[in-house]
Amino acid sequence: MADTLNLVVITGMSGAGKTVAMQSFEDLGYFCVDNMPPSLLPKFWELVKESGKVTKIALVIDLRSRAFYDEIDEMLANLDNTNFVTTKILFLDASDEELVSRYKETRRTHPLAMEGRLMDGITRERALLAEIKQRSQLVVDTSELTPRQLREKIFENFRLDDVATFHIEVMSFGFKYGVPIDADIVMDVRFLPNPYYVPEFRALTGKNQAVYDYVMQQPATENFYERFSGMLLHIMPGYQKEGKTSLTIAIGCTGGQHRSVAIAERLAADLKPQYLVETIHRDMAKRKETINRS
The missing domain is CATH 3.40.50.300 (P-loop containing nucleotide triphosphate hydrolases)
Structure with a gap:
């Protein structure tokens, strides 16, 4: 060996x-x-x-x-x-x-x-x-x-090394497909303007730069994001102190394709300097049409 x-x-x-x-x-x-x-x-x-x-x-x-x-x-x-x-x-x-x-x-x-x-x-x-x-x-x-x-x-x-034992999973999802049952924190971002209604964005996802910029440039987004990310950074040490080794943060919009993906991408990037982070977009590839989108 x-x-x-x-x-x-x-x-x-x-x-x-x-x-x-x-x-x-x-x-x-x-x-x-x-x-x-x-x-x-x-x-x-x-x-x-x-x-x-x-x-x-x-x-x-x-x-x-x-x-x-x-x-x-x-x-x-x-x-x-x-x-x-x-x-x-x-x-x-x-x-x-x-x-x-x-x-x-x-x-x-x-x-x-x-x-x-x-x-x-x-x-x-x-x-x-x-x-x-x-x-x-x-x-x-x-x-x-x-x-x-x-x-x-x-x-x-x-403990034999300095590898972090506490890790975070940032997940985007669509409420139309159900809330993740393993989520520790769930945030609903359906109050943000929906890129789905912009024709050129409809077939894209929040990982596309144009869609990402559209979501982030909305007046409501920055104020929300600063408060949300600030709260997470404030409470994260408490989870670690209580002995929790993993935390799943689920961010949902209607279909899990645009808004939730963009917010999840930004949040994961901001958390990575301090924590071990994995990003999952559960419903991003699902393109089922619905008559009523909110």
Whole structure:
């Protein structure tokens, strides 16, 4: 492999937050594997080495694969002896009281207390995991942490590069085809003059310079755009602070061909200096005629 493989083993007490941790690693670009059977691990490492494309892996281990604990020492020792894998162990813990509270709240059964008392299962699990906890490079007590705070701690300790994890999708669409169900922010620009009624613009789109200029030169456009873009720039840091990794801003006009496309193009260009931005024009190529356009 050309690059070192960074492996994070995520383990710890059942109910301490391994699901949140795995989702966080996915957002950091790690290839995540949840409880792979030990017998498949040798073949998995072989495929990883042959591909040369995977450089970050998070492997989640808990008591659903109890046999793994009999083999984990050997596996980690073998990996430590290679020159292509850097291994770290993340151990998630929580107080007995908090674990009991979480199990009571979710009404789940502890994997080591299928037919017994919950506390007996927690006690047995602590004993089973004591050795690997001592070997862990990072132990995080999640008793007082919210999912967002756990996510922030993982980002702080396991982010390997400066690539932005927060990205924005600016989408244009036509209301006649329906509002995008995955939009976080929807803006209706049908109040702007419609280029459709200018004969030479009818078959064009907002990506055409003449149509773009027509939309932007309307008296109402600049005042609206300054307020709209200013609001977005003001609230964007709040979304990031809350742990959101993506934001879809949908801008709609009647058919999704002229006004929404032009505004989306300008907004995407203005956001790119600060954020990772993707532009999608969902309905731009659709040319269905309607009798009544507003």
